[in-house]
Amino acid sequence: xxxxxxxxxxxxxxxxxxxxxxxxxxxxxxxxxxxxxxxxxxxxxxxxxxxxxxxxxxxxxxxxxxxxxxxxxxxxxxxxxxxxxxxxxxxxxxxxxxxxxxxxxxxxxxxxxxxxxxxxxxxxxxxxxxxxxxxxxxxxxxxxxxxxxxxxxxxxxxxxxxxxxxxxxxxxxxxxxxxxxxxxxxxxxxxxxxxxxxxxxxxxxxxxxxxxxxxxxxxxxxxxxxxxxxxxxxxxxxxxxxxxxxxxxxxxxxxxxxxxxxxxxxxxxxxxxxxxxxxxxxxxxxxxxxxxxxxxxxxxxxxxxxxxxxxxxxxxxxxxxxxxxxxxxxxxxxxxxxxxxxxxxxxxxxxxxxxxxxxxxxxxxxxxxxxxxxxxxxxxxxxxxxxxxxxxxxxxxxxxxxxxxxxxxxxxxxxxxxxxxxxxxxxxxxxxxxxxxxxxxxxxxxxxxxxxxxxxxxxxxxxxxxxxxxxxxxxxxxxxxxxxxx
Amino acid sequence: xxxxxxxxxxxxxxxxxxxxxxxxxxxxxxxxxxxxxxxxxxxxxxxxxxxxxxxxxxxxxxxxxxxxxxxxxxxxxxxxxxxxxxxxxxxxxxxxxxxxxxxxxxxxxxxxxxxxxxxxxxxxxxxxxxxxxxxxxxxxxxxxxxxxxxxxxxxxxxxxxxxxxxxxxxxxxxxxxxxxxxxxxxxxxxxxxxxxxxxxxxxxxxxxxxxxxxxxxxxxxxxxxxxxxxxxxxxxxxxxxxxxxxxxxxxxxxxxxxxxxxxxxxxxxxxxxxxxxxxxxxxxxxxxxxxxxxxxxxxxxxxxxxxxxxxxxxxxxxxxxxxxxxxxxxxxxxxxxxxxxxxxxxxxxxxxxxxxxxxxxxxxxxxxxxxxxxxxxxxxxxxxxxxxxxxxxxxxxxxxxxxxxxxxxxxxxxxxxxxxxxxxxxxxxxxxxxxxxxxxxxxxxxxxxxxxx
Numbered sequence: 001x002x003x004x005x006x007x008x009x010x011x012x013x014x015x016x017x018x019x020x021x022x023x024x025x026x027x028x029x030x031x032x033x034x035x036x037x038x039x040x041x042x043x044x045x046x047x048x049x050x051x052x053x054x055x056x057x058x059x060x061x062x063x064x065x066x067x068x069x070x071x072x073x074x075x076x077x078x079x080x081x082x083x084x085x086x087x088x089x090x091x092x093x094x095x096x097x098x099x100x101x102x103x104x105x106x107x108x109x110x111x112x113x114x115x116x117x118x119x120x121x122x123x124x125x126x127x128x129x130x131x132x133x134x135x136x137x138x139x140x141x142x143x144x145x146x147x148x149x150x151x152x153x154x155x156x157x158x159x160x161x162x163x164x165x166x167x168x169x170x171x172x173x174x175x176x177x178x179x180x181x182x183x184x185x186x187x188x189x190x191x192x193x194x195x196x197x198x199x200x201x202x203x204x205x206x207x208x209x210x211x212x213x214x215x216x217x218x219x220x221x222x223x224x225x226x227x228x229x230x231x232x233x234x235x236x237x238x239x240x241x242x243x244x245x246x247x248x249x250x251x252x253x254x255x256x257x258x259x260x261x262x263x264x265x266x267x268x269x270x271x272x273x274x275x276x277x278x279x280x281x282x283x284x285x286x287x288x289x290x291x292x293x294x295x296x297x298x299x300x301x302x303x304x305x306x307x308x309x310x311x312x313x314x315x316x317x318x319x320x321x322x323x324x325x326x327x328x329x330x331x332x333x334x335x336x337x338x339x340x341x342x343x344x345x346x347x348x349x350x351x352x353x354x355x356x357x358x359x360x361x362x363x364x365x366x367x368x369x370x371x372x373x374x375x376x377x378x379x380x381x382x383x384x385x386x387x388x389x390x391x392x393x394x395x396x397x398x399x400x401x402x403x404x405x406x407x408x409x410x411x412x413x414x415x416x417x418x419x420x421x422x423x424x425x426x427x428x429x430x431x432x433x434x435x436x437x438x439x440x441x442x443x444x445x446x447x448x449x450x451x452x453x454x455x456x457x458x459x460x461x462x463x464x465x466x467x468x469x470x471x472x473x474x475x476x477x478x479x480x481x482x483x484x485x486x
Numbered sequence: 487x488x489x490x491x492x493x494x495x496x497x498x499x500x501x502x503x504x505x506x507x508x509x510x511x512x513x514x515x516x517x518x519x520x521x522x523x524x525x526x527x528x529x530x531x532x533x534x535x536x537x538x539x540x541x542x543x544x545x546x547x548x549x550x551x552x553x554x555x556x557x558x559x560x561x562x563x564x565x566x567x568x569x570x571x572x573x574x575x576x577x578x579x580x581x582x583x584x585x586x587x588x589x590x591x592x593x594x595x596x597x598x599x600x601x602x603x604x605x606x607x608x609x610x611x612x613x614x615x616x617x618x619x620x621x622x623x624x625x626x627x628x629x630x631x632x633x634x635x636x637x638x639x640x641x642x643x644x645x646x647x648x649x650x651x652x653x654x655x656x657x658x659x660x661x662x663x664x665x666x667x668x669x670x671x672x673x674x675x676x677x678x679x680x681x682x683x684x685x686x687x688x689x690x691x692x693x694x695x696x697x698x699x700x701x702x703x704x705x706x707x708x709x710x711x712x713x714x715x716x717x718x719x720x721x722x723x724x725x726x727x728x729x730x731x732x733x734x735x736x737x738x739x740x741x742x743x744x745x746x747x748x749x750x751x752x753x754x755x756x757x758x759x760x761x762x763x764x765x766x767x768x769x770x771x772x773x774x775x776x777x778x779x780x781x782x783x784x785x786x787x788x789x790x791x792x793x794x795x796x797x798x799x800x801x802x803x804x805x806x807x808x809x810x811x812x813x814x815x816x817x818x819x820x821x822x823x824x825x826x827x828x829x830x831x832x833x834x835x836x837x838x839x840x841x842x843x844x845x846x847x848x849x850x851x852x853x854x855x856x857x858x859x860x861x862x863x864x865x866x867x868x869x870x871x872x873x874x875x876x877x878x879x880x881x882x883x884x885x886x887x888x889x890x891x892x893x894x895x896x897x898x899x900x901x902x903x904x905x906x907x908x909x910x911x912x913x914x915x916x917x918x919x920x921x922x923x924x925x926x927x928x929x930x931x932x933x934x935x936x937x938x939x
Contacts, residue, residue: 055591058760059759059825060593061592061593061594061595062591062592062593063565063592063593063595064564064565064566064567064588064589064591064592065566065567065588065591065592066566066567066568066569066588067567067568067569067584067585067588068568068569068570069568069569069570069571069572069577069581070569070570070571071571071572072571081540081543081545082543082544082545082546082547083545083546083547084546084547084548085546085547085548085549086548086549086551087549087550087551088551089551089552089553089571089572090572090574099549102549103547103549105547105623106544106546106547138588138591139591141591142591142592160761161760161761161762163760195762197760197761197762197873199761204761204762204766204873204874205873205874206762206871206872206873244876245878245901247730247899247901247935247936247937248730248937248938248939249938249939278540278646278648279646279683280646280648280683280690280692282690358550358552360546360548394868394869395867395868396867396868397866397867397868397880398866399692399864399866400692401683401690401691401692402689402690402691402692402722402882402896404866404880404882404896404897405866405880406866406867406869406879406880406899407867408867408868408869408878408879425871425874425876426869426871426874426876426878427878428867428869428878428879428880428899428901430866430867430880430897430898430899430937431897432897478727478897478898478899478937478938478939479899479937480869480878480879480880480898480899480900480901480935480937481878481899481901481935481937482876482878482901482902482903482935
């Protein structure tokens with residue numbers, strides 16, 4: 001594994017977050033000491049500075065750029081299942097100590113604790129620490145949006161409206177924990193999004209596309225942006241001819257890539273450690289059980305280079321890993337942060353993530369996908385007498401406890417006698433996470449990861465994620481539409 | 487401790503308007519000095535804490551303290567925006583400078599700029615939104631514990647819990663712009679919520695109940711909130727799938743709000759201008775059945791979405807949005823209003839208390855009126871196409887026969903088109919849910935497609 005010397009990121013983070021505020025190692029020890037009182041068994045400090053920018057074009061007009069800077073420190077004290085948490089958006093010693101006092105109020109007062117000797121933790125080197133905001137001149141960002149807007153409008157006379165945006169974030173984090181662990185990460189993230197409206201005979205449809213990852217704008221050049229523009233137009237035009245989706249239970253073939261949002265919703269969330277520790281997930285206590293067809297192996301992998309969901313270390317300083325969730329149909333493991341791992345007697349899998357310093361970490365997915373299988377995608381479509389082929393989705397949602405999930409197609413087709421038929425619009429697929437994978441009867445050899453636009457929300461916190469899968473045949477999902485019985 | 491320490495200037499909500507207003511004034515002055523033709527700034531500060539209790543034990547105690555400053559400057563028709571959470575003078579100055587730099591790169595946009603000066607409030611009315619709660623974490627933990635206990639004890643099938651939470655917060659918000667308007671007001675928000683798991687036959691269902699208020703005196707008893715969470719979770723056990731069919735659908739008040747939310751998105755200036763709405767050119771046309779009348783009432787005392795002025799400083803005012811089914815207005819900020827050749831409706835930043843008039847029937851009367859159909863418990867997924875109005879969402883709920891709830895149903899979808907659904911409203915309940923920007927009772931729709939097995 002390509003491991004980054006702990007020095008690089010740590011040095012950068014120290015300079016930006018600590019030295020700038022005059023915070024020394026002794027100050028860190030002191031604050032952690034304030035936290036480690038009474039029966040507190042673990043504590044950590046999370047320093048963060050995040051700079052973000054966005055540029056957008058609508059109606060051919062580039063809105064002036066928007067820029068934001070957010071910084072602060074979150075402090076946490078844990079005692080068994082109890083957590084005390086406070087944060088300050090001023091990184092200064094008095095505010096740090098005040099937050100530490102507040103966070104430690106969760107437990108009985110006791111002797112001030114001691115912190116173990118500092119020990120730097122190494123992380124991966126999945127992306128470079130360069131600031132993506134500086135990877136392209138502002139004039140060039142504006143010019144890119146203008147050019148893509150012009151070219152996309154010229155693609156098809158039916159294109160009536162184009163909205164496109166370019167966004168970048170540069171995040172520097174520094175974590176120190178009561179066990180002496182020191183870790184840091186410098187995270188770039190860029191994204192391009194485009195949505196178009198097409199109109200034909202009074203009917204309007206929308207198409208959206210986009211992508212990005214943990215790198216600078218150099219990998220999001222004009223060619224790539226225009227490709228997303230073409231994709232948005234193609235999707236919108238397909239939907240101009242779409243008919244109402246049928247309703248009822250049908251065979252559903254899921255396309256490769258972004259449809260992996262199914263795995264994220266139906267399976268992924270149910271395998272996050274917190275739900276399983278509390279016993280509120282439909283997958284609780286089922287390790288080793290058969291929960292999917294033998295063809296299915298699902299992993300969560302935070303170690304993919306440059307991917308949107310990847311992290312060198314998670315937000316608790318643990319290096320991310322590739323965690324096998326389901327192996328040949330059997331439930332293998334959960335995704336863990338430190339708190340839940342400790343309470344369940346296991347190790348963190350590097351899935352402890354938080355939206356910002358102002359939020360508590362919890363087990364979250366990184367890049368979640370199914371490994372490829374033996375079938376040719378064409379052969380999967382041909383195997384279906386009557387069903388639907390869903391190759392793009394708007395989004396989804398899951399009820400962890402009952403296991404029920406829902407997601408909505410943005411591009412789908414009827415399959416009749418093994419051939420793709422007419423496009424259908426806005427079908428909703430509903431199913432049960434604990435059984436859907438047992439109905440997978442074919443798995444394609446065409447694993448694809450999404451283009452890098454996923455945002456996952458949990459308990460009010462948003463984090464960037466990746467999803468992916470090969471083409472899959474599911475024998476029976478409920479399809480919700482208005483076009484009569486299936 | 488030795489001698490006086492130099493600590494950063496401490497903001498507080500009780501400390502009042504002036505320290506934040508000063509920061510806003512600093513921004514406006516600096517923007518002018520840097521050559522901006524117009525500028526606006528919005529500063530906020532908030533504090534609070536929340537406790538979570540799970541299985542009768544404290545799980546988390548979280549303290550919040552947030553501050554932020556948003557800045558927009560215009561150089562003629564070009565705009566730049568920045569925001570910062572660091573409110574120290576040097577950081578503020580850097581943010582203003584950065585906004586000015588960014589403004590150089592925008593296109594000339596004839597519609598850009600502040601809202602019209604004539605729309606600024608002459609005085610900021612007190613809407614009674616600030617009721618700080620001086621409750622200790624220990625007392626908060628007791629309340630949350632009592633709430634969860636009521637849920638756990640409500641039904642033997644309630645077997646597990648996701649916990650109960652009490653959250654207490656207060657904040658101060660100040661907005662000012664280069665027209666010379668500067669105004670602000672304090673607000674408070676307190677909430678109590680509980681989510682539990684019921685199980686039977688190896689299957690689990692979860693549901694929740696919550697209360698959110700401006701004034702702690704208006705909070706319902708913890709035991710009532712908890713018991714309702716327990717009742718809801720247990721009621722969902724044993725859900726069956728329905729066969730695919732068409733039937734009337736009753737959206738209880740807590741989910742009916744979403745139907746009106748879709749209206750608000752569809753009549754927002756941006757969606758209309760982009761023609762990304764199924765309600766383009768629908769002003770003064772029959773959008774709903776004639777039983778639907780909706781008023782916007784921004785000055786309701788203590789209401790959650792009350793505000794004396796919007797995000798651009800435009801004074802808010804009462805208005806009729808939908809009159810006997812006819813759409814009488816849009817939701818416009820000044821930018822999109824100008825693009826559409828109209829005037830701002832004071833909705834930069836959202837809606838301010840949309841009050842849906844009832845048709846006078848209670849929830850039970852609506853169930854009886856429906857006779858045979860679906861009562862929704864929960865909706866899932868994002869299956870609403872804003873451009874076409876196509877609506878298809880995952881649902882669970884209860885099947886009704888002979889005007890009475892018979893059994894729970896699950897893993898189904900309800901589908902239709904919002905245009906038809908709006909025209910198909912046949913009743914609006916008296917059971918108004920006050921917990922959001924839309925105040926509506928349950929809404930009965932004559933016919934939708936229900937997909938199941």
